[in-house]
Amino acid sequence: MNRNLLIELLEDGEQVSLYSPHFEGEEYSEFEKFLLTYKDDYPNDVRQLVYRLDIIKRDGAADRHFRYEGTRRDRVMALPSHMETTSLRL
Secondary structure, eight states: OOOOEEEEEEEEOSSOEEEEEEETTOSSOHHHHHHHHHTTTOHHHHHHHHHHHHHHHHHOOOGGGSEESSOTTTTOEESSOTTSOOSOOO
8 A cells, every 4th residue: 555655743842843753634744643652651752852842942953962773874863862851762
C-alpha cells in the first residue's frame, strides 16, 4: 500500500521551524502521534522533549542540544542531549 507523505509545519520559531511527517489521510502528524502515544506513560520525558524543542526554536539547532545516534560523519542525532536522561528519544 502506497501512501503519500506530506511534511507539515508544526511551529515557526525564532531560529528554527519544526516540521513533522504527516501521512495523507491521517488525522495526526507523526510527531503528534508520538506525543499522544507517550504522554500518559512518560509525562516527564514528553515534557523534557517539548522543553528542549522550545529552546531549539528560540536559540537554534546547535549540536549541544542533541546526542549522536550514529557516527559524527552521518550526522544522525536525537533528542535529548547526552546531558539529560529520558526513556524517550526523538
